[in-house]
Amino acid sequence: MAKAFQRFLARPNSDPVKSIGMAALVAAICALIVAGTAVTLRPLIEENRLAARAGQMAAMLESVPGISDLLDGGGIETLIVDLATGRISQTDPTDFDQTAAAADPDRSTALPPAADLAAISRRENESLIWLVREGDEIRLLVLPVRGAGYQSTIRAYLALEGDLNTVAAFTVYEQGETPGLGSRVTEAEFRNGWTGRRIFEGDVILIDTVSGASGDFEVEMISGASVTSYGTIDMVHFWLGPDGFGPFMDNLRKGEAGL
Amino acid sequence: MKQLTDPLIDKNPVAVHILGICSALAVTTSMATALTMSVALTVVVTLAAGLISALRSHIPNQIRIIVQLTIIATLVILADLLLQGFAHDMSQRLTVFVSLIATNCIVLGRTEAYAMHNPPLPSMIDALGNGLGYSLVLMSVAFIRELFGAGSLFGIQILITQAQGGWFVPLRLMLLAPSAFIILGLLVWALRSWRGRLAEKPDFAPRDTGSEASS
Numbered sequence: 001m002a003k004a005f006q007r008f009l010a011r012p013n014s015d016p017v018k019s020i021g022m023a024a025l026v027a028a029i030c031a032l033i034v035a036g037t038a039v040t041l042r043p044l045i046e047e048n049r050l051a052a053r054a055g056q057m058a059a060m061l062e063s064v065p066g067i068s069d070l071l072d073g074g075g076i077e078t079l080i081v082d083l084a085t086g087r088i089s090q091t092d093p094t095d096f097d098q099t100a101a102a103a104d105p106d107r108s109t110a111l112p113p114a115a116d117l118a119a120i121s122r123r124e125n126e127s128l129i130w131l132v133r134e135g136d137e138i139r140l141l142v143l144p145v146r147g148a149g150y151q152s153t154i155r156a157y158l159a160l161e162g163d164l165n166t167v168a169a170f171t172v173y174e175q176g177e178t179p180g181l182g183s184r185v186t187e188a189e190f191r192n193g194w195t196g197r198r199i200f201e202g203d204v205i206l207i208d209t210v211s212g213a214s215g216d217f218e219v220e221m222i223s224g225a226s227v228t229s230y231g232t233i234d235m236v237h238f239w240l241g242p243d244g245f246g247p248f249m250d251n252l253r254k255g256e257a258g259l
Numbered sequence: 260m261k262q263l264t265d266p267l268i269d270k271n272p273v274a275v276h277i278l279g280i281c282s283a284l285a286v287t288t289s290m291a292t293a294l295t296m297s298v299a300l301t302v303v304v305t306l307a308a309g310l311i312s313a314l315r316s317h318i319p320n321q322i323r324i325i326v327q328l329t330i331i332a333t334l335v336i337l338a339d340l341l342l343q344g345f346a347h348d349m350s351q352r353l354t355v356f357v358s359l360i361a362t363n364c365i366v367l368g369r370t371e372a373y374a375m376h377n378p379p380l381p382s383m384i385d386a387l388g389n390g391l392g393y394s395l396v397l398m399s400v401a402f403i404r405e406l407f408g409a410g411s412l413f414g415i416q417i418l419i420t421q422a423q424g425g426w427f428v429p430l431r432l433m434l435l436a437p438s439a440f441i442i443l444g445l446l447v448w449a450l451r452s453w454r455g456r457l458a459e460k461p462d463f464a465p466r467d468t469g470s471e472a473s474s
Binding site: 006033 | 317319337347
């Protein structure tokens, strides 16, 4: 074996066997190193990603006026909603993996193209939500939303105030949009465009993104990233619509969500 | 020793050879990102030069570029993964630019021009020098951009901005890409004025005013 390898190395560099052999050898060794490192570091990177997400959630809650005081008292409740019935489900939220549920055919629903505004193709049957309450009154409802942007899936938290209509915050926690253009969805300028905007007029979702936003229902668009901006609006339309949290929001307003 | 010090000023890859401009412009809005990028590039270019130099007598000439790129890309992915694992916030701020080291002309330039023809140790010293030269330019540009664009260095406030009750009005231009071109251009000009022999001869002589008047 070692002899054969030495004979291979001794071949002239112009020999096709040597060329192909060296290419294959370098490629195989490099692939092994990359794959090995990626697998070894995966748990650590995943941990970092979750920590960054938790940090963003905390920062978002901090940024909403009057919420940080409530967090010290009862804190934030993590609940699971059955999206079809729109009621709180009995599933235990502590080890609920929503990303896994969205990929599992038994725990998700395929969406017909016409209803799939956010271009996510499958929607999980149950979703996490977070609630901040003062007594029985809801002060803040945080919903996880996701949808296609320009070149990646954008994942965000949408926080609604107690009227279930006014946006308290919209924070993107994961995206892979074009750096410097679409990636600005994570920046304060775009986030601030959402704060205080309203979503519903009666039962109709009216929120939209325009450049030079002025009205109550208008979010300032990112210049140079209209597809990304529309992506965020479309996902809000989908997730607050009848195939997303729509039934749950109706139940919440009527007080029948099973809280 | 000259191999190590030459690329700092007289053969600086960025300011004299104008290589690796893209990343030099993109990551210099703050000192912290510039430093991380500098370290990543210096480590990658040094290791790549060492490995390629060690393999040089067995790299067939016809496929040398792709073999070099495979080795460089492997090292870049390793650097990127290590950053994601141990400095997650920083890797989020650098976005794609660490992975783009793979296409940085400085790295391929040093391995192709030097490491393919020289033993490992000199190659690594040469690559280290070039990495440090790149770092020097990056840090200088980042120093100016962060100081005048945000009034801070490494995130520590040096000049108190008006928004915080001080006197300093941040220059927004400094945080935008064009300012990096301007600063780098001024840097190249200053360097060539200081070291006159770095200035290139004009490609063609400007027409004299007499012929222009007659035409």
